[in-house]
Amino acid sequence: MNDPVTQYIASHPAYREGIPTDSALHQARMTALAQFRAAGFPTTRMEQWKYTSTRLLRETPFQHVTTHDETFQLAESLLLANTAHTPWVFVNGRRNPLDSKPGGLPPGVKEVPLPSLGSPSDSHPFLNSSSRPFDNLNLAFCEDGLVLEVQPNTIIEEPLQFIFVGDAREHPAVSHPRVTVSVGHNSQITILQTHLGLGEAPCWLNSVVQFQVGANAQVNHHILHRGGDQLHYVGDVQAHLQRDARYNSTTWWLGGMWTRNDLDVHCEEPGASTTLHGLYLTDHSEHLDNHTLINHQVPRCQSQELYKGALGGKSKAVFNGRVVVQKDAQHTDSSQSNRNLLLSKQATIHTKPELEIYADDVSCAHGTTVGQMEEDELFYLRSRGIGLRDARIMLTRAFCAEILDAIPHPDIRQHVEALVDERLTQMTEGSS
Amino acid sequence: MLEINQLAARIEKTEILKGLNLSIKPGEVHAIMGPNGSGKSTLASVLAGRESYEVTGGTATFRGKDLLEMDPEDRAREGLFLAFQYPIELPGVGNSYFLKTAINAHRKYRGEDPLDAYEFLKMLKENMKVLEMDATFKNRFVNVGFSGGEKKRNEILQLLMLNPTMAVLDETDSGLDIDALRVVAKGVNHLRDQNHSFLVITHYQRLLDYIVPDYVHVLVDGKIVRSGDKSLALELEAHGYGDLAQTA
Numbered sequence: 001m002n003d004p005v006t007q008y009i010a011s012h013p014a015y016r017e018g019i020p021t022d023s024a025l026h027q028a029r030m031t032a033l034a035q036f037r038a039a040g041f042p043t044t045r046m047e048q049w050k051y052t053s054t055r056l057l058r059e060t061p062f063q064h065v066t067t068h069d070e071t072f073q074l075a076e077s078l079l080l081a082n083t084a085h086t087p088w089v090f091v092n093g094r095r096n097p098l099d100s101k102p103g104g105l106p107p108g109v110k111e112v113p114l115p116s117l118g119s120p121s122d123s124h125p126f127l128n129s130s131s132r133p134f135d136n137l138n139l140a141f142c143e144d145g146l147v148l149e150v151q152p153n154t155i156i157e158e159p160l161q162f163i164f165v166g167d168a169r170e171h172p173a174v175s176h177p178r179v180t181v182s183v184g185h186n187s188q189i190t191i192l193q194t195h196l197g198l199g200e201a202p203c204w205l206n207s208v209v210q211f212q213v214g215a216n217a218q219v220n221h222h223i224l225h226r227g228g229d230q231l232h233y234v235g236d237v238q239a240h241l242q243r244d245a246r247y248n249s250t251t252w253w254l255g256g257m258w259t260r261n262d263l264d265v266h267c268e269e270p271g272a273s274t275t276l277h278g279l280y281l282t283d284h285s286e287h288l289d290n291h292t293l294i295n296h297q298v299p300r301c302q303s304q305e306l307y308k309g310a311l312g313g314k315s316k317a318v319f320n321g322r323v324v325v326q327k328d329a330q331h332t333d334s335s336q337s338n339r340n341l342l343l344s345k346q347a348t349i350h351t352k353p354e355l356e357i358y359a360d361d362v363s364c365a366h367g368t369t370v371g372q373m374e375e376d377e378l379f380y381l382r383s384r385g386i387g388l389r390d391a392r393i394m395l396t397r398a399f400c401a402e403i404l405d406a407i408p409h410p411d412i413r414q415h416v417e418a419l420v421d422e423r424l425t426q427m428t429e430g431s432s
Numbered sequence: 433m434l435e436i437n438q439l440a441a442r443i444e445k446t447e448i449l450k451g452l453n454l455s456i457k458p459g460e461v462h463a464i465m466g467p468n469g470s471g472k473s474t475l476a477s478v479l480a481g482r483e484s485y486e487v488t489g490g491t492a493t494f495r496g497k498d499l500l501e502m503d504p505e506d507r508a509r510e511g512l513f514l515a516f517q518y519p520i521e522l523p524g525v526g527n528s529y530f531l532k533t534a535i536n537a538h539r540k541y542r543g544e545d546p547l548d549a550y551e552f553l554k555m556l557k558e559n560m561k562v563l564e565m566d567a568t569f570k571n572r573f574v575n576v577g578f579s580g581g582e583k584k585r586n587e588i589l590q591l592l593m594l595n596p597t598m599a600v601l602d603e604t605d606s607g608l609d610i611d612a613l614r615v616v617a618k619g620v621n622h623l624r625d626q627n628h629s630f631l632v633i634t635h636y637q638r639l640l641d642y643i644v645p646d647y648v649h650v651l652v653d654g655k656i657v658r659s660g661d662k663s664l665a666l667e668l669e670a671h672g673y674g675d676l677a678q679t680a
Contacts, residue, residue, distance in 0.1 A: 375483075376520050383480050383516075384534040384590065385508035385541070394533065398524025398573075 004058050005040050008137065009033065011063075015141055024117055028127035032139035039133040051318045051350045052260055052289040057232060060202045062174035064141075065092055071167045071198065072096040078163050078194050078226070080411050087161035088146055093175030095144040108154030108187070112147040125210055125240075126180040132262065134234045138208045142178035152184030152214065159222075159412060162193040166203035166231060174204040185214040185242075190409055191221045195235075197228020197256065204232040211238070213245040215269070220248050222412055226419070227255020235261045241272035241301075250403065251307075252416055253280035253288055254423045264293040267301035267329075278307035279403040281396075281420070282315035282347070283427045289318040296329040296359075305336040308403055310396050311347035312427045322354040325362050335365040341399050342372050343392070343427070393424050400424075433458050433495060433629045434479075434598055440489035440654075441478045448474040450654035451490065456598070459626035463640055463665060464633045466651035467673045472633045473517060475651070476602040479631075480514040481507050494598065508534075509541035513596035515587035517603040522574035527586070530574050531556065531593050538594060559592040563619050581612035588619035595623070600631045605639035617642030637669040 012033055019026045041058050042049040075089045075096075084103035089096050105111065117124040126147050129135045150156070164177045183189060197203040213219050225233065233256050239247040247265055265274045274294060282288050294303045309317050319338045340349045353366040373395055381391035400420055407413040434456040441449040448471045456462050466472055478485050479492065481504035492499040494512060502510065522530070536546040547555075556570060563585050575583050584604055591599055601620070605613055620630065620643050632643055640648070640662060648664040649656045652673060658664070 374520075377522055379480075379482055379504060380516070380520055380522065381530075381534075382504040383508055383514055384530075384594065385505050385537040386534055387505050387537065388503070390533070390537070391505075394525060394530075395522075398522060401524035 005037055007061075008141070009037055012140060015143070023115060024123060024127055025114055028123065028129075029140050032129045032136040035129065035131070036133055036136040036140060039131070039136070042133060048291065048320070051316070052287065056202075056258055057204060057234075060172045060204075062172045062202070062204050064175070065168065065171055065173040067092045067094050067167065071165060074198070075163050075165050078196060079161055080159060080192065080415055082411070083161065085158055085160070087163060088179070089163040089165070090144065090175070090177040091165045092167055092173055093143045093177060095146070106156050106158065106160065108151040108156065109160070110149045110151070112149055114145050114147065117147065124180070125182070125212055126178070130236075130238070132236060134206055135208050135236050138176040138178050138206050138236070142176040146179045148179070148181045150181065150183045150187050150189055152186055154184065154187040156187075156189050159190040159192045159409060162191060162209070164193070164195045164205055164207055166197045166199075166205040166228070168197075168199035168201035168203035168230060170201065172202040172204070173199070174206060177205065177207040179207075179209045180212070181210070181219075182212040183214050183217045183219055186216050187214065188218040189220070190412070191219065192224065192412055192415075193222065194224045194226060195231075195233060195256075196226045197231025197233070199230065202230045202232065203228060204234070206234045208236045209238075211240065211247060213239060213241045213247055215243040215245060217242075218246040218248070220408065221250075222407075222416070223249060223251045224416065224419070225251070225253045225256055225259065229257060231256040231258075233259040235259070237261070237263045239265045239274070241265065241267050241269070241274065243269035244271035245269070246273050248275045250277040250279070250407070251290065252420070253278070253282070253290075254419055256286065256288070258287045260289045260291070262291045262293070264295065265303070266295045266297060267303070268297055270298050270300045273302040274304070276303075276305045276307075277403050277406060278309075279400055279420070280307070280309040280317060281312075281400075281423050281427060282309065282317050283312040284315060285313065286315045287317075288315070289320075291318075291320045291322070293322045293324070294334065296323070296325045296332045296334065298326075298328060299330045299332070301329065301332055303334045306339075306403070307337075308339045308341075308399060309349065310341040310343055310399055311349055312343040314344070314346040316348045317350070319349070319351045320354060321352070321366070323356070323364060323366075325355075325357045325359050325364065327358040329359045330361045332359060332362040332364065334363065337366070338368045340368075340370045341396065342370065343396065396424055396427075397421070433460075434492070434631070436490070436492045438490035439475075439478070439487070439492060441474060441485050441487045443474070443485050447488070448654050449478065452651070452655055454649065454656060456629050456631060458597070458629055460647065461624065461630045461632065461643065461645045463645035463648045464631065464651050464656075465635065465637075465648065465665060465668055470651045471654045472651055473602055476514055476517075476600050476633055479507075479512065479600055480504060505537070508594075508596075509538050511597035513591055513594055513599045515584075515591060515599065515601045515604050517606065519575050519583040519587055521576045521578075523576050525574050527572055527574050528556065528570040531590065534590070535593060555593065559589055562592065562622050563589055564615050565589065580607040581609065584608060584612065584616055585619075588616050592619055592623060597627060598629050598631070599623075600633065602633050603635060604632070605634055605636060613639060614642060637665045640665045
């Protein structure tokens with residue numbers, strides 16, 4: 001098979017049609033394409049990809065595919081009950097022009113059309129890509145993109161919803177949802193971002209979501225992976241925090257064949273804080289790699305991280321939590337914890353805290369546990385008449401409780417709890 | 433109800449029960465007393481089906497069925513209940529949710545429909561009142577942050593909610609003050625009638641002032657060496673196990 005990088009480069013001209021070559025968007029895409037070409041696909045020889053091979057992405061002939069209307073309708077079913085405002089739905093990278101709700105956009109939220117993004121000399125965050133190859137691939141090939149601006153002093157109670165669906169029927173399909181959200185000072189928003197893979201053919205969702213969080217603003221971000229037997233998911237989330245800004249995210253991973261998440265939070269001004277939670281329930285031969293980076297660049301920022309996972313079947317999960325405390329970031333208060341419950345003998349977790357501390361007056365705690373279900377706890381439940389399988393589900397559910405209890409928004413909590421409960425009853429026992 | 437014949441059991445390589453015989457009929461309350469290490473807790477664990485204990489001989493039948501063949505959950509569903517000496521904590525498992533799940537597991541086994549929410553809450557409230565338990569208990573996680581006395585009370589709450597025909601109380605009185613003891617006994621006596629039997633394992637005679645036994649047995653070195661009525665307990669309190677330990 002031809003080198004996949006060459007394939008992508010060769011297919012790009014078709015994407016350039018209709019975009020003026022002197023536009024910032026075009027320039028940014030060409031730069032991204034060149035960067036992707038130079039870097040190629042990550043390999044397991046790179047430290048950050050040590051436990052996660054991109055072989056499946058390289059060897060599967062993913063291509064751009066058409067989208068069927070009925071898939072957009074199905075996407076509707078992924079929304080929260082009582083959704084009044086317009087969600088943003090990407091199916092195979094395309095947005096549906098018919099996805100408006102009677103409530104329209106919430107007040108204070110504006111959508112910025114892509115062609116109007118900046119001039120080549122003054123680039124908008126949407127047009128910036130990091131050194132990561134898949135971020136560059138995403139920028140080079142993204143079709144419909146989304147740029148949102150939340151005005152200052154705007155508090156929105158109802159969650160804003162993003163839905164990313166990949167639907168691969170006859171051919172392996174790849175798509176690149178790309179979203180940038182700027183949140184004005186003092187504003188507060190909650191985002192529910194849902195991913196789903198459909199179809200019998202392999203499907204690759206390669207998404208990039210970026211936040212610019214203004215002074216004293218708050219973003220609550222729920223990332224819900226609803227799975228797909230053929231779904232390969234690459235997720236790049238970046239948050240840049242200004243003074244006293246807060247970014248809180250929870251990653252709910254409930255399925256998918258192969259996933260790599262990179263979640264970066266940059267505390268760029270004093271007083272910023274971030275709480276990163278994760279819950280992953282892996283099974284069968286699923287592969288999940290959660291990489292996080294919290295970058296304390298300035299003094300007096302706070303970060304807290306708690307990722308919990310229950311691993312069944314022959315699944316493999318990776319947790320790599322990097323915390324960087326730069327030289328000037330005195331009085332940083334950071335804590336990180338990863339707790340894993342192995343439900344079967346063949347499940348594997350690779351867990352690694354990575355702390356790089358250059359300041360000298362900081363508090364940085366970290367801890368990891370890996371364990372099995374307590375026999376005493378199981379016996380206690382069984383001695384009350386609860387069968388072994390139900391007892392295991394109850395204890396796994398109890399393990400998840402801490403992350404579920406932390407959801408402030410009742411609609412999201414109800415929605416996610418139901419999905420977690422469903423996933424728990426479906427998970428196999430493995431040979432423990 | 434419960435017939436135990438020459439029961440022998442060990443943990444790892446240590447023999448603990450060495451031919452224990454016991455027969456409990458419906459409606460009877462039996463007490464077992466004995467020095468430390470005699471096998472009291474082992475007996476409770478073996479009856480409940482804890483896998484770390486290996487039965488090396490003898491039989492135990494419960495309501496005519498072979499108890500030792502059954503999984504722990506089936507023994508419970510058949511009507512056997514063990515109140516643990518050291519009830520463990522279940523972080524993340526709500527008390528109320530736990531009780532409801534257990535009750536419905538029993539009901540399903542008997543071919544009954546699950547208890548509806550209203551009936552369950554009513555039953556829970558009534559039983560919590562008998563045990564003088566604060567209403568907030570039902571919302572807490574099972575045994576998490578409970579004092580010793582609260583944990584024991586929670587065991588008896590489960591007893592009342594599950595309504596077993598045969599309840600084994602493993603040193604339920606250890607670590608309890610007189611008030612807690614009184615309430616625990618109140619709960620047990622609440623259930624006491626000709627359809628319910630109790631096996632009360634205790635180190636101290638004091639509990640038996642409140643839960644008056646029909647029979648008292650002395651367990652020494654894995655065997656029952658003497659049986660009598662409630663006056664035997666008073667005798668043990670006065671004279672200790674000394675003589676009996678020698679005859680074992």
